[in-house]
Amino acid sequence: MKIALPSRENRIDDHFGHCEYFTVFTVDKDNKNIISEEKISSPEGCGCKSNIAQTLSDIGVTIMLAGNMGAGAVRVLNNAGIEVVRGCSGDLKTVALKWLEGIISDSGDSCDHHECHN
Template identity: 70%
Template sequence: MKIALPSRQNLIDDHFGHCEYFTVYTVNENKEITNGETIASPVGCGCKSNIAQTLAEMGVKVMLAGNMGDGAVRVLGNSGIEVIRGCSGDVQTVANNYLAGSVTDSGDSCHAHEHECQH
């Protein structure tokens, strides 16, 4: 399984659609990170780009994110990627906390930035 985190300087970026890059971790059956890589963020808004399809084709099943609008959650979900919002801090710490079962979805959608995806 792979998990992705919208990142900026090794921290969760609060703005999914404008993150610097995505950190992608490969996780084994023992819930241990076995590999990490970064994927360049597409130019433009995340929910209108092909990032969901790109990540899904890589095998990503979970997105650990800060804030994200409903449109992006829907696009990722349609690509088979579960979204967990409300994450913050160091990407590897967040990933390890998720694997330990201590991260849950905040359910909060980022409504203030929805207009950014309407270009």
């Protein structure tokens, strides 16, 4: 299983569409261990209008752990087969491991405008 996180300086970037890069963890789901990590360059401009959802899907990402994200981006990721978990913050590995433990779930909160940074 592969998990992607919008990233900036090894932390969740609060705004998916303008993150510095995406960190992708490959996880041994049976043991819930991170077995590898890679960085994917973020496209220029708005993430939901780029091909990042398909790019991540093509490499096997099925989960996006994110801070804030607009409804359009959620829809684009869902259409690419990627489940979105919003409301995440903090250190990338810590967030991923907490999600694997079942401690983190989707907040359901969406940005309702392009400049949302809450």
